[in-house]
Amino acid sequence: DQQVKQNSPSLSVQEGRISILNCDYTNSMFDYFLWYKKYPAEGPTFLISISSIKDKNEDGRFTVFLNKSAKHLSLHIVPSQPGDSAVYFCAASYSGNTPLVFGKGTRLSVIA
Amino acid sequence: DTAVSQTPKYLVTQMGNDKSIKCEQNLGHDTMYWYKQDSKKFLKIMFSYNNKELIINETVPNRFSPKSPDKAHLNLHINSLELGDSAVYFCASSQGTHKETQYFGPGTRLLVL
Numbered sequence: 001d002q003q004v005k006q007n008s009p010s011l012s013v014q015e016g017r018i019s020i021l022n023c024d025y026t027n028s029m030f031d032y033f034l035w036y037k038k039y040p041a042e043g044p045t046f047l048i049s050i051s052s053i054k055d056k057n058e059d060g061r062f063t064v065f066l067n068k069s070a071k072h073l074s075l076h077i078v079p080s081q082p083g084d085s086a087v088y089f090c091a092a093s094y095s096g097n098t099p100l101v102f103g104k105g106t107r108l109s110v111i112a
Numbered sequence: 113d114t115a116v117s118q119t120p121k122y123l124v125t126q127m128g129n130d131k132s133i134k135c136e137q138n139l140g141h142d143t144m145y146w147y148k149q150d151s152k153k154f155l156k157i158m159f160s161y162n163n164k165e166l167i168i169n170e171t172v173p174n175r176f177s178p179k180s181p182d183k184a185h186l187n188l189h190i191n192s193l194e195l196g197d198s199a200v201y202f203c204a205s206s207q208g209t210h211k212e213t214q215y216f217g218p219g220t221r222l223l224v225l
Contacts, residue, residue: 032211043116043202043216044155089155093211099145099157099168100214 003027004092006103015112019077023090023103026071030092034100035064035075038087047088048075080110115139116217118203124223125193132189133220135203143167144186145214146178147202155202161186193224 005024013019023033031052036044050057050064050073057064063076077084090103116137125131137144145168146158160168164180175191190197203217 034213036216041218043204043218045216046213049213099160099170102155104153105155 001026002104003030003101004090004103006088006090006106008106009104010107010109012109012111013080015082015110016079019075019080019084019108019110021075021077021088021090021106021108023073023075024071025073025092027092027094027101028071029094030101031095032093033064033066033073034091034093035062036089036091036102037084038089038105044089077108080108082110082112084108085110116203116205116215118201118217118220120220121218122221122223124225126225127193127195129193130189130191131193131222132187133201133203133222134185134187135217136185137203137205137215137217138184139205139207139215141205141207141215142183143206143208143212144180144183145204145206146186146188147204147216149200149202149219151199159186159188195224198222198224 034049035047037047038044048062050066066073087105087107089105091100093100119134143162145160149155158172159178161180177189180186200219202219204214206212206214
């Protein structure tokens with residue numbers, strides 16, 4: 001059973017436009033959410049996170065929105081750049097020594 | 113000055129063989145992890161070690177045995193390799209709990225023939 005779901009396997013966006021990547025979760029105990037970015041032949045790298053006490057966190061071109069009632073979060077990238085082309089993983093965790101649970105990833109292609 | 117390194121990067125072997133993957137981090141972190149990314153692209157935790165002690169073992173077959181000689185190293189030994197073990201294995205580290213940012217190695221691509 002997938003506790004973290006990224007239902008769009010891929011997304012194409014034009015350079016300069018907004019990229020919106022979505023993530024849904026089923027476990028209401030999750031209280032911390034992260035986005036990781038992965039280039040081919042490399043390991044995932046941390047991008048941005050959000051705690052469940054917030055509904056938005058912004059870092060430069062990247063903003064994560066959390067809707068707890070809908071158990072949904074999204075990552076907005078504005079403006080999108082060709083270097084943003086990568087696979088984006090959503091991950092979630094909750095208190096204690098519980099491991100991160102990752103989604104399947106969404107491949108973003110930013111077209112120049 | 114790679115933060116988290118893994119060797120080898122690629123590993124092709126026959127069924128039934130025993131192999132090891134090494135991981136080293138130079139970040140001074142006290143928690144290290146092994147993840148498996150299978151053909152369906154799910155990234156799943158296998159093990160987590162904190163200060164050389166096992167804290168998570170996610171129902172991994174006992175053919176997989178992690179070994180942490182010190183805080184900077186977490187090696188993965190796999191006995192009697194099976195076809196289903198083919199995957200990309202990622203090592204990661206963090207300072208403290210799983211909520212802290214985890215830094216991943218580049219991955220080891222294992223193919224069992």
